[in-house]
Amino acid sequence: GQTLKAAANRNGKYFGAALNEGNLNDATYNQIGRTEFDYLTHENSMKWEAIHPSQNTYSYTNADRLISFAETNGLKIRGHTLVWHSQLPSWVANGQWTRQTLTAAIQDHVTTIVGRYKGRIAQYDVVNEIFNEDGTARDSVFSRTFGGLNEFVTIAFNAARAADPAAILCINDYNLDYTGAKATAMVNLVRTLKSQGVPIDCIGSQAHLIVGQISSTFEAALRSFAALNVDVAITELDIRTNTPASSSALQTQASDYTRVTKACVDIPRCIGITVWGITDKYSWIPGVFSGQGAALPWDDNYNKKPAYNGILAGFPAG
Ligand code: G3I
Secondary structure (H helix, E strand, O other): OOOHHHHHHHOOOEEEEEEOHHHOOOHHHHHHHHHHOOEEEEOOOOOHHHHOOEOOEOOOHHHHHHHHHHHHHOOEEEEEEEEEOOOOOHHHHOOOOOHHHHHHHHHHHHHHHHHHOOOOOOEEEEEEOOEOOOOOEOOOHHHHHHOOOHHHHHHHHHHHHHHOOOOEEEEEEOOOOOOOHHHHHHHHHHHHHHHOOOOOOEEEEOOEEEOOOOOOOHHHHHHHHHOOOOEEEEEEEEEEEEOOOOHHHHHHHHHHHHHHHHHHHHOOOEEEEEEOOOEHHHOOHHHHOOOEEOOOOEOOOOOEOHHHHHHHHHOOOO
């Protein structure tokens, strides 16, 4: 039958999902995960606090459950994420760092993980969410210690490239869904660093969207990234609404999913789309946006929502 990955592949794209190893023993989740998608992202278990909880301890058990699921079932992997201010263990976030010692810590972290999975993880979010909404540098232990973004981003990308020259290296952020200060800051940083030889291959746009509210400049923002001669990936797509969702909201959601899918199809440098989960049952949204959710293609009971066919409709038939 029809699947999301088959529809995407016919158009030269992939279709992925964020998965949680803790849910793999849910049989329906497991079955949808291995049949509908050809890419996966660890929802949490490759983040710094999960995989490198203390300076001399790496902890791969949870991450490896999804790696092995992927390898058994023929999915590729987006490694999420190497350097991020959030879900950062306190030994990093509250460490007493100098430029030199934090450089060494970033290099150790990136080299160890990317080296361990060399040839097995196709794509990485090397740095995640480094900008404020106004385009300035987000405050973090990294931006504070290095006095800005350029230096630590350069260190992280160089270390990742050296550890696995074949991996596609991305810079990833949210609210890149419209033109404006944040998208412009992304364009400017990537242009500058690429001109200095920093190996940035791809810009990831998370795309945590709201039903009925996709900007008229959604496509233009993606095109502004592709114009830098990098790949573009939609990395964390979900489209939330108030819950319980009305049937008209679910119809609008379906056309919103069609629009996002079509945007990727229409941009040659867009390599694929990842949805941030499978089922509304396990989505992060209700826990963060009270009264909202219903953002994914499958509902709480694993019924396909109109959104599922909305995605298929965005991929030309044939
Ligand atoms: O692991 C602990 C568990 O031991 C504890 O009992 C439980 C109680 O709250 O918390 C568990 O940790 C939770 C973790 O997910 C693992 O389930 C955290 O509280 C919770 O905050 C964390 O949320 C994740 C969030 O990132 C953290 O920032 C979400 O699942 C995950 O979907 C979300 O994903 C992010 C992307 O990485 C980056 N872009 C935005 C996106 C959505 O926020």
